Amino acid sequence: MKNAAIAPIGPDQPEVGEAELRERIAAFVRTRVIPAEPVLDAGGGEAAAALAELRAAARAAGLWALPLPAELGGGGLSFRAYAALAEAEGASDHGPAALGSAALLDVTMLTRHGSPRVREKYLEGLVSGGLRSCYAMTEPGVPGTAPLLTGTRAEARTDGNWLVSGRKWFTSGAADADLVTVLARTGGTAPDRDGLALFVVPTGSPGFRVVRELPVLGATGQYEIELDRVLVPADHLLGAGGDALAIAGERLALGRTLRCLRWLGQAQRAFDLMCERAATHGGSRGPLAGHQLVQQHVFDALLALRTTRPLVHEAVALIAAGEDARTEVGLAKVAAARMLQRVTDSAIQVHGAAGLGPDTALPSLFRGGRAARILDGPDELHITSVAARVLRGYSPGNNSPIRG
Incomplete structure (x- = not known):
């Protein structure tokens, strides 16, 4: 129902209807995010400071992380309810990051498929904005539409941990990320469907590096990364190990x-x-x-x-x-x-x-x-x-x- 109460606008304020909440988001993006776009687009220290200021303002306005779990500090909206707001939030490319919903994909994936340790270690930080994550699937020379041709390898150690090696590119936000989810082959050869797995890799691990930035028609934010025998804990494997696809x-x-x-x-x-x-x-x-x-x-x-x-x-x-x-x-x-x-x-x-x-x-x-x-x-x-x-x-x- 269009005007049903769906979310609070502040810790001590009553719930508001969808139309009012959508207008509040639209106004925030229009008056706060869009004027900051030139600084945010340029990247660097000034962009980081501007983004931090926008995030603080979004929290103060009761607009922070609306589609993320309430028990982790988000707004608790269902995907269906958030979809009615996402258009207004997305009018600027920087809207989701400024309003805290950019982590929705990673939070959803880790909530559903992460181990207890992964959920405990990373989810709250992702929702609060204290941690940033990215997703690495596409590889140089391999079509992004052909994951079965993945060349990145994950070698199992006798202690249950993994050593991950390979290159990925067009990885959004990799330079500032604390975590990267990596598709790698644990066995078999391309194009086998079996033997593919997803790993959550802390970017501070030895052997991880950002190779270069890949401007897209002049825009920043995409990167090529390399993993050289990066040690990944056993419990950082997502799912059962054979359900990566x-x-x-x-x-x-x-x-x-x-x-x-x-x-x-x-x-x-x-x-x-x-x-x-x-x-x-x-x-x-x-x-x-x-x-x-x-x-x-x-x-x-x-x-x-x-x-x-x-x-x-x-x-x-x-x-x-x-x-x-x-x-x-x-x-x-x-x-x-x-x-x-x-x-x-x-x-x-x-x-x-x-x-x-x-x-x-x-x-x-x-x-x-x-x-x-x-x-x-x-x-x-x-x-x-x-x-x-x-x-x-x-x-x-x-x-x-x-x-x-």
């Missing part, structure tokens, strides 16, 4: 859906900038808003937003219910990535040269839209896998075609 798939479904929600927020931001420009600027032939071609940009962008949002929330509903959401996540991921690029491109076109310069967020949003078509699997992967899954439902003898 299932754990990774669970994480990817949630992660892709979260990205889609945040891309909706960023596209809405670009749409608002476009409409404001059209309404307030003009030339010798009158206001831009009166030009049919500008109206076409507005219409097409609005149509893309309105048709993509239900797809994303259909995926949310299935994930929240614990149902198979592979088809819905694939549809949402491709639609949301295309939508973000399309809406931002229209906004740039309406701005003209101003849309290419540093005075608006449009270049950054457009860069995010282009990268979105590759992140978490390229469009082509999702198109072929969804189509193949649908077509299997229509094969001879199968009388139960899937939704679609």
Whole structure:
């Protein structure tokens, strides 16, 4: 129910409805996070200080870590409830980090699959923001869509611990992370399905190093890392040791859906900038808003937003219910990535040269839209896998075609 009470806004204040909470988050991102984007984008000490200040402000506003477990210091919102807020939070790439929800994937994964020691040692720090984590799956020379080709190795020692060696790249936030979850092969050879495992690796361990930063279309935050016989405790293995692909798939479904929600927020931001420009600027032939071609940009962008949002929330509903959401996540991921690029491109076109310069967020949003078509699997992967899954439902003898 839209206005049901879902979360407190402070330790001694009453619960508020979804609409009010969403507006509080939107206002925080608009007035606090977005003005800090140039500093946050640059990285370094000033960015760290700015992020710490934003996090303190989010805590004071009762907006900290809303989808993380209440018993660990989070807001305790269910994924379904948080999804209604994630679009507003994700209007800035820095929103999730500033508001404490960026750890949701790692907290969920470690809660479900971590050993008692891992949960006790790391979860509270991840929720509080005292610890940062990252996820390392993709390797140089190996398609990120082919985990069975993983070359990173984990060697079992006689004492039950592991020695992990290999290289990973496009690992988000690795330079500042305290923990990295690493996909490695414990046995067999590529492309065997068996013999893959996920390990939680403290980045302060001997043998771990950041090789280099990998700017993405000029943006910072991605890194190549190396592990050279890094000692990993036995109880830092996730799951039972043979279920790495299932754990990774669970994480990817949630992660892709979260990205889609945040891309909706960023596209809405670009749409608002476009409409404001059209309404307030003009030339010798009158206001831009009166030009049919500008109206076409507005219409097409609005149509893309309105048709993509239900797809994303259909995926949310299935994930929240614990149902198979592979088809819905694939549809949402491709639609949301295309939508973000399309809406931002229209906004740039309406701005003209101003849309290419540093005075608006449009270049950054457009860069995010282009990268979105590759992140978490390229469009082509999702198109072929969804189509193949649908077509299997229509094969001879199968009388139960899937939704679609």
